Amino acid sequence: MTKKLLLLFQKNQTDKPIVYHLVKDYGLVVNIFRAKITPDEVGYLVLGVSGEEQDIEKALAFLKSENIEINETDKGIRWDKDVCIQCGNCLSHCPTDSLFVADRKSKRVEYDIDKCIQCLSCIENCPFSACSSIYF
Amino acid sequence: MKTYEEINKKIESGKAVVLTAEEIIDYVDKKGIEKAAKEVDVVTTATFGPMCSSGCFLNFGHSKPRMRITEAWIDDVLCYSGVAAVDIYLGATQLRHNDPANMNYPGEFKFGGGHVIEKLVAGEKCQLFALSYGTDDYPLKEIRTMFDINDLNQAIMVNPRNCYQNYNVAINCSDKTVYTYLGVLKPRMQNLTYCSAGQMAPLLNDPFYETIGIGTSVWLAGSRGTVYAEGTQHNPTCERGENGVPVEGSGTLALSADMKKMKKEFVRGASFKGYGVSVSLGIGIPIPILNEKILKYTTVKNRDIQACVIDYSRDYQYKTGKVLTKVNYEQLIMQDDIEIMGKKVEISSLSSYNKAIEIAEILKDEIKRGDFLVSKPSAPLPMNQSVRGLEIKGGNGK
Numbered sequence: 001m002t003k004k005l006l007l008l009f010q011k012n013q014t015d016k017p018i019v020y021h022l023v024k025d026y027g028l029v030v031n032i033f034r035a036k037i038t039p040d041e042v043g044y045l046v047l048g049v050s051g052e053e054q055d056i057e058k059a060l061a062f063l064k065s066e067n068i069e070i071n072e073t074d075k076g077i078r079w080d081k082d083v084c085i086q087c088g089n090c091l092s093h094c095p096t097d098s099l100f101v102a103d104r105k106s107k108r109v110e111y112d113i114d115k116c117i118q119c120l121s122c123i124e125n126c127p128f129s130a131c132s133s134i135y136f
Numbered sequence: 137m138k139t140y141e142e143i144n145k146k147i148e149s150g151k152a153v154v155l156t157a158e159e160i161i162d163y164v165d166k167k168g169i170e171k172a173a174k175e176v177d178v179v180t181t182a183t184f185g186p187m188c189s190s191g192c193f194l195n196f197g198h199s200k201p202r203m204r205i206t207e208a209w210i211d212d213v214l215c216y217s218g219v220a221a222v223d224i225y226l227g228a229t230q231l232r233h234n235d236p237a238n239m240n241y242p243g244e245f246k247f248g249g250g251h252v253i254e255k256l257v258a259g260e261k262c263q264l265f266a267l268s269y270g271t272d273d274y275p276l277k278e279i280r281t282m283f284d285i286n287d288l289n290q291a292i293m294v295n296p297r298n299c300y301q302n303y304n305v306a307i308n309c310s311d312k313t314v315y316t317y318l319g320v321l322k323p324r325m326q327n328l329t330y331c332s333a334g335q336m337a338p339l340l341n342d343p344f345y346e347t348i349g350i351g352t353s354v355w356l357a358g359s360r361g362t363v364y365a366e367g368t369q370h371n372p373t374c375e376r377g378e379n380g381v382p383v384e385g386s387g388t389l390a391l392s393a394d395m396k397k398m399k400k401e402f403v404r405g406a407s408f409k410g411y412g413v414s415v416s417l418g419i420g421i422p423i424p425i426l427n428e429k430i431l432k433y434t435t436v437k438n439r440d441i442q443a444c445v446i447d448y449s450r451d452y453q454y455k456t457g458k459v460l461t462k463v464n465y466e467q468l469i470m471q472d473d474i475e476i477m478g479k480k481v482e483i484s485s486l487s488s489y490n491k492a493i494e495i496a497e498i499l500k501d502e503i504k505r506g507d508f509l510v511s512k513p514s515a516p517l518p519m520n521q522s523v524r525g526l527e528i529k530g531g532n533g534k
Contacts, residue, residue, distance in 0.1 A: 085184065085404060085416060086490035089319050091472065092327035092482035104470060107489040125320055127186070127406035127416070127486070129246075 002050040004033075004114060006076050006134075008069040009043040016066065018045070026059040027051055033118040034076060044134070046076045046118055077118055077133050079111035084130035093121040099131075137427040140512040143177045147506055152177040154422075154503045156496035157336050157434055164435045173428040178503055178510060181341045181434075182355075182420040182495035183333040185487035186406050188317065189297035189368060190415050191227040192253060192395055195289040196264065198222055203276035208266040209233060213252050217266070221274060225294075226252060228415035242315045242410025250415030251405030253293075256285045257357070258400040291395040293356065297367040299419055301339035301387040302443055305330045305463060307476065310449035315410020319484055321448055327482040328445065328474070333492040334438040334465030338421035339387045341434045343380045345372070347423050349513025354391060355420035355499045357402035360508070361393025371523040380433070383442045383462060387517065391419065402495070418491055420499035424510040439466035445476060455525065 007018070022028045028051040037043040049056055063070055079099070086109050090099045096117050102110035111131075122131040146152040153176050155163055160179045164172045194215075196205075204221040208214075212233040215224040230249035237243050255262055261282050270277045285291050307328040308314045308321035315321075318329040334340065342348045352363040367388025374386040402418030425431045444459040451458040460477065467474050469489055473482050502508040 085488045087185070087416075087488040088483075088485040089329065090484070092322075092329075092484040093320065097472075101472070106493055107469060107485075109490070124409055127319075127408055127414075128404055129407070 001053050001056065002048055003056055003072070004048045004075055005046070006071040006074060007045040007047070007063065008071065009037065009045070010067065011040055011042060013043075013066065013068060015039070018063070018066070018068065019047075021062065022049060022059050025062070026055045028055060028059055033116075044076070074134065075113050075116070077113065077116055077120075077122075077131065079122070079131050081110075083128055084109060085128055087127075089127060090122045090125055090131070093125045095119060095121070137173060138177070138425065140424060140426070140510055143424045143426075144509045146177050147503055147509055150504070150506050152503060154178045154180060154500045156493065156500055157181045157341050158493060158496070160431075160434050161335070161437060164431065169428050169432055173425060173431045176425045176431065179341065179423045179425060179431070179434040180420060180496040180499040180503065181336060181338040181423060182418070182492040182499065183299060183337050183487060184402065184418040184491035184495060185331050185333070185416055186317070186414045187295060187298045187417045188229050188414045190253070190293065190295040190417060191225055191249065192256075192291055192293045193223060193225050194291050196222040196224075196283070197289050199276055199279060201276050202274045203266065203268050203279060204271055204274035205266045205279075206268045208264065210252050210264055211247070211255070211262050212265075213247075213249050228253060229412055231413060237412075238410060243412075244409060245407045245411070245413045247407075248405070248413030250413050253395075253415050254400065254403050254405040256291060257395060257398045257403040259284055259286070285396055293359075293361070293391075293393050293395045293398070295391045295417075297369060297388045298391045298417065299338050299367070299389045299421075300332070300385055301337070301343070302382045302384060302441070303331045304384070304452070305443045305445045305468070306448040306452070307445055307460065307481065308449045309447045309460075314449050315408070316448050317408055317411050317414070318448065319486060320409055325476060325479050325481050327484055328476070329484040329486060330443060330465075330468045331486040332441075332443065332465065333487050333489055334441055334469055335436055336489065336492040336496060338419065338423075339389070340381055340436060340441055342423055342430070343376070343382065343433055343436075345387060345517040345519070346430055346433075347426065347513070348389070348421060349516045351511060351514035352421065353509065353511040354389075354393070355495065355502070355508070356391055356393035356398070357418050358399035359393040359395065359397035361391050363389050363513075364392050365390040366517050369523045370518065370521070372517070372519050373522045377440070377442055379436065379440055381436060381441050384444050402491075416488075418495045420495045422499060422503060422508065422510050437466070438469055439464050441465045443468070
């Protein structure tokens with residue numbers, strides 16, 4: 001299975017080789033979408049982890065034991081459907097069709113976070129700021 | 137066949153048959169033009185997109201002591217105050233004071249006139265800062281105060297050019313990204329942007345302006361407005377397809393409405409990276425079905441409306457007149473990508489087809505309830521003029 005996670009690091013945690021442990025100790029395949037880890041600052045890491053379910057569970061337990069905050073619901077990019085005017089300007093800029101036409105007849109746009117690779121092009125291109133990012 | 141008066145009587149009695157510009161297509165296919173023209177009273181059209189030529193006149197009322205405002209900013213956005221003492225005009229594309237614009241290229245343009253207009257319509261508090269040189273009768277020289285739209289005597293939207301009948305499709309043939317009012321265009325024709333509501337668009341459903349004229353009642357962002365003049369750059373003698381539908385910019389409308397009655401979801405400030413700010417507006421216009429010919433025009437389909445693909449890396453800037461190719465709105469609205477000169481090109485849009493349908497439905501309901509009557513124009517839009525360019529002749533009287 002694959003899980004997409006947003007990890008939040010406290011100021012004093014940014015020197016730990018977390019990804020190394022996920023790969024080496026738990027045999028997970030890691031796909032990093034976006035990260036900002038700077039000494040003496042709060043940091044974040046958005047990644048996908050693939051592997052056996054029990055290995056992922058163990059890895060999550062390890063992360064928690066390291067006091068790393070795991071957010072499985074807010075994955076770093078937000079699309080506000082009430083702000084979106086459904087113009088479709090984002091469509092040619094989103095490389096993974098994470099923003100897509102959900103209903104062709106009424107040309108209704110929706111956002112699928114699981115397809116999102118966090119390139120941030122929607123944030124640059126939306127004239128109405130319907131897309132936003134945490135810690136941008 | 138039907139008169140405006142007859143249609144309005146039916147609307148007032150709650151018996152009018154009203155369909156949207158989308159619904160009328162299947163309806164006429166099923167019933168035939170002759171029968172449908174007898175049955176249908178009104179077809180509602182709509183559009184929702186950036187309308188740069190928009191703004192509003194605001195009247196603040198007089199302070200104590202009085203002030204003849206000569207310079208004014210709302211939320212740091214400069215307004216035009218070369219009118220009466222406490223009247224000002226706020227334009228949609230005005231940047232905020234100290235915006236670095238494109239000095240940090242491409243600029244972000246996060247806030248400007250369009251956003252102030254959105255805030256006003258939403259009823260949010262804004263800050264007025266105004267200056268004056270002071271006169272005997274208007275002694276005050278400076279005001280800084282918070283206000284919202286309800287504090288104003290009038291807030292009247294006055295838009296010199298809205299509802300472009302059709303519009304260019306923008307593409308970029310060069311090797312570097314170009315930042316335009318039609319969005320960010322990636323190099324080597326990777327994407328394109330169009331901006332029209334296609335078969336929903338008001339002037340594409342009345343291509344020769346037979347019912348839409350000066351004095352026509354319109355739905356402007358939820359407020360009852362009017363067409364007060366031809367829009368600037370109104371160009372009825374443009375190239376038209378066999379069905380009479382323009383394949384380029386062509387007709388435009390000048391619109392006005394009371395901003396206090398507008399709905400915030402249809403007035404949205406817009407930021408275009410590397411270009412500037414604007415406002416996106418929702419507009420609905422009813423077309424009274426006076427005869428079969430008028431009905432026939434409202435059955436126009438996306439696939440029968442063409443638009444010109446223009447290179448916005450050079451041909452647009454230098455007005456070369458070159459059209460790369462023509463495409464139709466069925467391709468633009470219904471597909472994710474389109475083949476242009478043998479290359480697959482991703483499609484973006486700045487006009488919200490989804491909101492256009494929503495507005496046409498809202499207007500349909502208002503007419504069915506008897507709340508919105510159709511109006512006979514007091515004068516038609518001009519049919520025999522074109523748009524001229526600016527010839528640079530040298531200044532300073534030389």
